[in-house]
Amino acid sequence: MRKIFSFMGVSADGYHADAGGGLAWQTFDRQFTDYSIEQLDEVDTLIFGRVTYESMAAYWPTQAGKNFDAGIAARMNEISKIVVSRTLDRAGWANTRVVRDDVATHLTELKRQAGRDIAIFGSSALTADLLALGLVDEVRLMVNPVILGHGASLFAGASATPLDLTETRRFDSGCLLLTYRPSGRGCLYATASGGQPARYRHPAPRAAPHAQSGSTLTARRSLHP
Numbered sequence: 001m002r003k004i005f006s007f008m009g010v011s012a013d014g015y016h017a018d019a020g021g022g023l024a025w026q027t028f029d030r031q032f033t034d035y036s037i038e039q040l041d042e043v044d045t046l047i048f049g050r051v052t053y054e055s056m057a058a059y060w061p062t063q064a065g066k067n068f069d070a071g072i073a074a075r076m077n078e079i080s081k082i083v084v085s086r087t088l089d090r091a092g093w094a095n096t097r098v099v100r101d102d103v104a105t106h107l108t109e110l111k112r113q114a115g116r117d118i119a120i121f122g123s124s125a126l127t128a129d130l131l132a133l134g135l136v137d138e139v140r141l142m143v144n145p146v147i148l149g150h151g152a153s154l155f156a157g158a159s160a161t162p163l164d165l166t167e168t169r170r171f172d173s174g175c176l177l178l179t180y181r182p183s184g185r186g187c188l189y190a191t192a193s194g195g196q197p198a199r200y201r202h203p204a205p206r207a208a209p210h211a212q213s214g215s216t217l218t219a220r221r222s223l224h225p
């Protein structure tokens with residue numbers, strides 16, 4: 001079975017976007033673009049939440065996207081894409097389909113099909129939901145050497161999810177790529193009374209909805225917009 005991995009850029013203090021939703025603080029140098037091409041060549045399908053999809057769709061088909069890197073732009077425009085949304089009627093970006101209902105079932109079946117791996121780019125809230133459903137096999141965090149102080153917190157509202165660090169990669173810019181695998185082990189946390197740490201065990205992933213008509217992705221949130 002092929003895997004789904006998440007890739008997110010994050011500040012040193014845990015924000016994936018600044019207070020205005022911007023990403024200008026991230027490092028986009030030659031090493032980053034080389035890695036981006038390397039990573040895109042690992043996959044044949046991309047998954048987005050609606051907000052990330054709309055920003056990507058407004059950028060990569062344009063001249064600005066080609067000017068940033070023609071190789072990345074070509075791959076982003078040609079690859080198969082999925083946008084998870086209950087409000088989009090259609091997706092205008094080439095090779096994109098909208099998934100509204102039975103998202104967990106759809107992605108589970110997609111993982112069973114032959115092909116390369118599947119990536120979630122950005123889409124923090126969607127990634128948190130898919131982690132809770134046990135559908136994300138790997139989390140890649142590109143930690144940028146900058147402190148924002150405030151902004152959009154990475155995986156805000158996510159359930160406690162223990163992770164195992166499987167790989168680190170340092171970039172000349174000072175960025176650090178951390179690769180994690182979700183773990184079934186418990187994690188320690190301090191008790192409210194200040195006593196000995198207690199052990200929290202992440203609950204088993206929810207089963208994908210098969211029989212319910214009109215069901216969709218449900219973790220902490222009912223639906224993605």
